[in-house]
Every structure is written in structure tokens, then in C-alpha cells.
Amino acid sequence: MNQTIPASAVQRASAHSADRGSVTPLIIGLSTVVLLVAATIIAITTVHVQRARLQSLADQTSTAVAVSVENIELGAHRPTVRLTDAQVRSSSSAFLVDAGAYAEFEGLRIAGATGSADGTTAEVELTSYVHLPIVSFFLPEGVEISATGNARSELNQ
Numbered sequence: 117m118n119q120t121i122p123a124s125a126v127q128r129a130s131a132h133s134a135d136r137g138s139v140t141p142l143i144i145g146l147s148t149v150v151l152l153v154a155a156t157i158i159a160i161t162t163v164h165v166q167r168a169r170l171q172s173l174a175d176q177t178s179t180a181v182a183v184s185v186e187n188i189e190l191g192a193h194r195p196t197v198r199l200t201d202a203q204v205r206s207s208s209s210a211f212l213v214d215a216g217a218y219a220e221f222e223g224l225r226i227a228g229a230t231g232s233a234d235g236t237t238a239e240v241e242l243t244s245y246v247h248l249p250i251v252s253f254f255l256p257e258g259v260e261i262s263a264t265g266n267a268r269s270e271l272n273q
Contacts, residue, residue: 159248166221166246167261173217174242174265181207181238182267197269201231204238212242222247227262237268 184207185197208226218224227241242265245258252258 155250159251162248163246163259163261166244167263170221170242170244170261171263171265173212173215173221174240174263175267176215176265177208177211177242178238178240178265178267180211181240182269185269196236198235199232199238200235204231204240207238208240222258223260229264237266240265 181199181204182197205226208230212218212224212226221242221244223243223245225243227243229241230239232238241262243260243262245260247258248255
């Protein structure tokens with residue numbers, strides 16, 4: 117009893133066996149792409165949130181410096197506040213210590229642009245580092261972020 121198998125059935129069977137296992141690499145590839153996209157979104161969000169927090173701190177610091185009046189000049193029309201670079205730097209440092217900001221932000225420092233260019237506006241530039249979740253293996257030192265805050269005091273009679 118010799119049976120012959122039709123050629124079309126043999127072709128279908130061999131075509132079917134060639135397709136076996138081809139879904140696994142596709143699933144692995146798509147999963148890798150999805151995980152990379154998710155890691156990138158998480159990293160970008162982390163940097164954005166930390167940058168917003170640092171900006172808020174820079175604004176608070178510059179406002180605190182501007183209202184800590186030490187030098188008042190009595191002019192012809194009205195008194196004006198005079199700020200010096202040294203005063204802005206020292207007041208900024210004192211505010212950051214009092215606020216506990218050095219414990220909250222890693223590598224927080226007052227940058228070189230901090231001071232008062234015109235003598236009336238306190239400009240505070242802060243820098244810090246953000247460590248990215250998931251991708252910290254590729255960037256172990258983190259990403260540097262910076263923020264600048266400006267504030268001015270006006271005296272009214």
C-alpha cells in the first residue's frame with residue numbers, strides 16, 4: 117500500500133515549516149523599540165521636571181535677594197535699592213542653605229552669571245545635575261541643567 121502525496125500538499129507543508137519561528141524575532145525587535153522609546157520619554161520627563169524645579173528655586177532665590185535690602189540710595193525723586201555682585205552671591209548662598217536646597221539638588225552650585233549688572237536687578241543662575249533613570253548606565257555622571265532667575269526691588273513711599 118503505497119500512497120502518493122500530492123505535490124501541492126508537500127509544497128504547503130514545506131512553506132508552512134519555513135514560516136515557523138519567524139514571529140519571535142519580530143516580537144523581540146518591537147519590544148526592544150518600545151522599551152527604548154519608554155526609557156527616552158522617562159529620561160526627558162525627568163530632566164524637564166528637575167529643570168522646572170530648579171527654575172522655581174532660581175526665581176525664589178533672586179526674589180529673596182532682591183527683597184533683602186542692605187544698600188538704599190536716596191535719590192532726588194525716590195530712594196533706590198543698590199545691589200552688588202558680592203551681595204547677590206552671599207545672599208543667594210545664604211538663602212539656598214536656609215532652604216535646604218543643597219540636599220534637594222545634586223551638585224547644586226551658584227553659577228558665574230550670578231550678580232547684578234545694573235545694580236538694581238538680582239540675577240541668580242543655578243546649575244545642578246540630574247541622574248536619569250534606566251539610562252544612567254550610559255550617562256553615569258548625569259545631565260547638567262541650569263536656570264536663571266531675575267528680580268528687582270522697588271521702594272515706594
